[in-house]
Amino acid sequence: MTDNDLAKTDEVLEQYKDRAGNLIPILQNIQTKLGYLSKETIKYISTKTKIPVSEIYGVVTFYTQFRLQPIGKNIIRICHGTACHVANASKIADTIFEELNVKPGGTTEDLKFSVEVVACLGCCSLAPVMMINDKVYGRLTSEKVKKILAEY
Numbered sequence: 721m722t723d724n725d726l727a728k729t730d731e732v733l734e735q736y737k738d739r740a741g742n743l744i745p746i747l748q749n750i751q752t753k754l755g756y757l758s759k760e761t762i763k764y765i766s767t768k769t770k771i772p773v774s775e776i777y778g779v780v781t782f783y784t785q786f787r788l789q790p791i792g793k794n795i796i797r798i799c800h801g802t803a804c805h806v807a808n809a810s811k812i813a814d815t816i817f818e819e820l821n822v823k824p825g826g827t828t829e830d831l832k833f834s835v836e837v838v839a840c841l842g843c844c845s846l847a848p849v850m851m852i853n854d855k856v857y858g859r860l861t862s863e864k865v866k867k868i869l870a871e872y
């Protein structure tokens with residue numbers, strides 16, 4: 721943890737200091753400030769709150785909102801709704817996973833991309849579709865995907 725991370729974590733812990741039973745909001749707030757919950761951060765929270773590490777892990781692994789890995793600079797959402805599925809979304813997804821050497825839900829080693837497979841993105845007429853951050857890319861082909869990724 722950097723000094724900056726420690727300061728941000730302390731700030732949240734201070735805020736909840738005299739309030740028992742606030743593990744979830746504590747974790748949510750710290751994740752918002754740091755982007756994810758590292759092993760070190762969890763140990764630190766445990767030391768400060770006297771909540772056992774195992775209990776914190778229990779909560780963090782139960783709720784999907786919590787991330788134990790850092791998130792990439794760019795978030796790719798690959799649509800796997802019905803229209804995209806029919807339009808060969810699996811091939812598009814495989815191209816992305818191969819190009820970036822990443823698994824669904826994973827982040828590239830250089831932290832440039834995180835990849836999620838999601839349900840309908842609401843632009844089915846453009847199937848197959850993906851989003852990178854807020855930008856929609858439609859009528860994708862493997863070649864088009866490679867070109868788009870190269871732009872980032």
Ligand code: FES
Binds near residue numbers: 800
């Ligand atoms: S199914 Fe992919 S955008 Fe709707």
